Amino acid sequence: DGGITQSPKYLFRKEGQNVTLSCEQNLNHDAMYWYRQDPGQGLRLIYYSQIVNDFQKGDIAEGYSVSREKKESFPLTVTSAQKNPTAFYLCASSMGYSRRKSSYEQYFGPGTRLTVT
Amino acid sequence: AQSVAQPEDQVNVAEGNPLTVKCTYSVSGNPYLFWYVQYPNRGLQFLLKYITGDNLVKGSYGFEAEFNKSQTSFHLKKPSALVSDSALYFCAVRDMKDYGGATNKLIFGTGTLLAVQP
Numbered sequence: 001d002g003g004i005t006q007s008p009k010y011l012f013r014k015e016g017q018n019v020t021l022s023c024e025q026n027l028n029h030d031a032m033y034w035y036r037q038d039p040g041q042g043l044r045l046i047y048y049s050q051i052v053n054d055f056q057k058g059d060i061a062e063g064y065s066v067s068r069e070k071k072e073s074f075p076l077t078v079t080s081a082q083k084n085p086t087a088f089y090l091c092a093s094s095m096g097y098s099r100r101k102s103s104y105e106q107y108f109g110p111g112t113r114l115t116v117t
Numbered sequence: 118a119q120s121v122a123q124p125e126d127q128v129n130v131a132e133g134n135p136l137t138v139k140c141t142y143s144v145s146g147n148p149y150l151f152w153y154v155q156y157p158n159r160g161l162q163f164l165l166k167y168i169t170g171d172n173l174v175k176g177s178y179g180f181e182a183e184f185n186k187s188q189t190s191f192h193l194k195k196p197s198a199l200v201s202d203s204a205l206y207f208c209a210v211r212d213m214k215d216y217g218g219a220t221n222k223l224i225f226g227t228g229t230l231l232a233v234q235p
Contacts, residue, residue: 004160006160031221040126040227041227042207042225042226042227043207043225045222048222050221058222088158090160092160096221104166104221104223106163106223108161109160111160113158
């Protein structure tokens with residue numbers, strides 16, 4: 001998990017509340033990603049950012065929002081519009097396509113388990 | 118469309134025996150392939166990748182993977198399994214939809230649970 005931190009590890013919220021998950025990396029990576037993991041469904045991409053101040057929707061962006069104001073940080077907000085927010089959320093980073101020798105593998109943080117009741 | 122399949126939800130193997138976790142892919146162009154491992158309630162750890170070159174790729178913890186272009190497969194292997202290898206394994210392929218554009222997205226399989234019995 002080294003180089004990428006996610007906090008908190010466990011998060012509990014009441015239905016109808018927005019919640020923000022933190023993701024910080026010190027790997028000097030350009031690209032960052034948010035995934036959602038549910039049992040039996042693998043990883044699904046929520047949002048990704050290839051450079052500061054830019055981000056794109058992934059496959060399941062509805063009910064989520066992100067920002068990328070700093071290279072090191074890519075926080076994810078789970079809004080009250082997300083119908084089923086209880087899940088394990090994973091943040092990842094990679095060097096990015098802009099480098100001459102791109103290294104496409106992604107490195108993951110330890111994850112945040114969000115429970116909404 | 119790019120895709121990756123892991124046909125086995127679970128693989129059971131006895132400690133000391135060789136293990137194989139299967140992965141097949143479908144991509145346009147040359148595939149960039151990856152294997153990750155996930156222990157309970159943890160993030161994914163990168164094991165190895167195939168970009169180009171030798172079809173047998175060696176990675177962390179004694180794992181290796183064999184790229185087979187004709188069978189569009191990238192199976193993960195280890196000669197002698199350990200109980201500590203028990204975990205969830207994910208195969209991934211680089212999304213080539215925007216090749217030449219600006220994406221580093223990976224498409225992940227649904228995962229295979231490896232259970233190594235002592």
